[in-house]
Amino acid sequence: MTIDSLKQSQLMSKEISDLIISHEKVAHVQLQNPLDHALLILIKSGYTAIPVLDNDFRVRGQISKNEILDSILGLERLEIERLHDITVETVMKNKIPRLKTDATFAKALTTSINHPFICIEDEKTSFVGILTRSSILALVNRYFQQ
Ligand code: 4BW
Numbered sequence: 788m789t790i791d792s793l794k795q796s797q798l799m800s801k802e803i804s805d806l807i808i809s810h811e812k813v814a815h816v817q818l819q820n821p822l823d824h825a826l827l828i829l830i831k832s833g834y835t836a837i838p839v840l841d842n843d844f845r846v847r848g849q850i851s852k853n854e855i856l857d858s859i860l861g862l863e864r865l866e867i868e869r870l871h872d873i874t875v876e877t878v879m880k881n882k883i884p885r886l887k888t889d890a891t892f893a894k895a896l897t898t899s900i901n902h903p904f905i906c907i908e909d910e911k912t913s914f915v916g917i918l919t920r921s922s923i924l925a926l927v928n929r930y931f932q933q
Contacts, residue, residue: 820849848879
């Protein structure tokens with residue numbers, strides 16, 4: 788095995804724990820929040836999509852500005868007055884990528900191709916934080932610059 792392929796296999800089998808953005812720093816909403824609250828959090832945080840958690844701090848999905856606006860799209864206008872009557876749970880995306888804290892970098896890299904962020908859970912499925920595409924790319928970049 789060459790030094791390069793050894794370094795590559797070390798990168799791919801590395802655990803993702805060092806790259807996780809901890810839950811305290813992650814903007815999120817809860818299932819029962821109304822859409823006006825979710826839109827406020829999305830606009831104030833500046834993010835396009837954020838995780839949705841339940842009361843037990845488990846990840847249940849993710850919600851984006853686009854899903855919110857789509858849900859109030861009337862025939863001729865955005866029906867903004869409906870934002871307070873619809874809950875996050877009704878319009879969020881349920882099928883989202885998740886990984887455990889001990890997942891390998893190879894798995895995270897593959898998952899990040901189609902998802903800007905991945906929710907990370909512990910062994911009891913509690914929310915730990917997220918892994919972003921930018922943190923994955925930064926590590927790949929460091930590897931190739933060395
Ligand atoms: O507010 C921002 N601060 C910083 N430092 N970068 C930002 C911010 N808003 C956007 N960005 C940049 C990042 O490079 O634009 C990219 C796309 O953002 P997005 O998807 O469409 O809102 C960001 O790329 P990223 O860091 O790889 O993040 C990928 C996605 O992960 C974001 C967002 O949906 C989610 N995300 C990232 N940090 C988050 C978060 N969600 C909630 N809380 C956080 N702290």
